[in-house]
Amino acid sequence: MKKSKGCREQRQLSIYVHIPFCLQKCHYCDFLSFRVSEDEKKQYLMKLQDEIVFFACKYKGEIVTTIFFGGGTPTILKEEELNDLLLTVKESFTVAEDAEITIEANPGTISRQKLKCLRSAGFNRISIGLQSAQDKELIELGRVHTYAEFMEGFRAAREAGFDNINIDLMSALPGQTMESYGETLTSVLALRPEHISAYSLIIEEGTLFWGRYGDTTLHTEGYPLLPSEDEERLMYQRTEDMLSKAGYERYEISNYARKGKECRHNSRYWQRKNYIGLGLGSSSCYDNVRWKNTDKMTLYLTGSPEQYQMEKTCLTREEQIEETLFLGLRLMEGVCLEEFLEKFGKNIHEMYPDVIDKYVSNGCLVIKDGRLKLSKLGIDVSNLVMSEFLF
């Protein structure tokens, strides 16, 4: 089935499947995840199967090039349950032969046997949540695993044939020092994963950490302190230094990969390509319409898509422009000036003369090879620069 590049591009679709279950809640987590009973899990999986089939009918003719099972902890499910879900996706949608199929996993839920089954069922990328290689820091974070358990899971994934593994890391953790963070990076690099995501801890409202660290007037005595803003910045820079020396390319503000191993699924989010989310609380964006599934389990289980799909919004031209810049500048390749002009009928400089002049002259933005991108300096203050593109 040979098609022109433009035509193929138009018809590509990504699918996100949300599994909102975890063994326990981490202290910093504000994702939609919780513990679940066997009975509720069964009902959820039945509903998810129905949702997959229902949406497959709607998107007939689209070629699915990436699938991402995220959570929560998808690997909390049994291998048969995960494989059934993937099989339903594959049988219901048109999935490209070379589709990237990722599963998020946490140590303690990935036995050798399970990983082998998942690999044979077609999952070809695994993203393992480690966060830190220091057991003390893992305890502070409320993670359920030790570093040794992570190592067991990582080795099992390799043995099962996963040759595309991401490791999730976090910096600016309570009690973390430059030294302990450096040791975490060294340990992870020794494993040669294909991809590393490295985010700074953000203290989110509603989490256990919010009560502890969210309000500086609160009593945090007895708990390890958070690194200072300067230390946080240094940790972020240390990540870049150590990873680039080890042959990883930073392709997004917080994501690094060995050549050709960039996460195709997440890249499609940053490039504003079409994707649909299935499952509780998942988000979708298709042809500039965004919506979100309810995060109320009862409504999700009993309602029709019209009832559980919320906040359906057709993005205005201004919102599309903002998103193009906000998301596109996260990528190191930046935003293509010509594509921008083609899409919005005006060039970026004409639209934002002051912002572009200001940040190009102070060295935070660069225009190179027909693209607008953040410089190394700009990455350090990316939130500030990107917020200036909001209308």
Ligand code: SF4
């Ligand atoms: S494992 Fe991930 S999704 Fe689950 S509670 Fe921890 S941070 Fe949240």
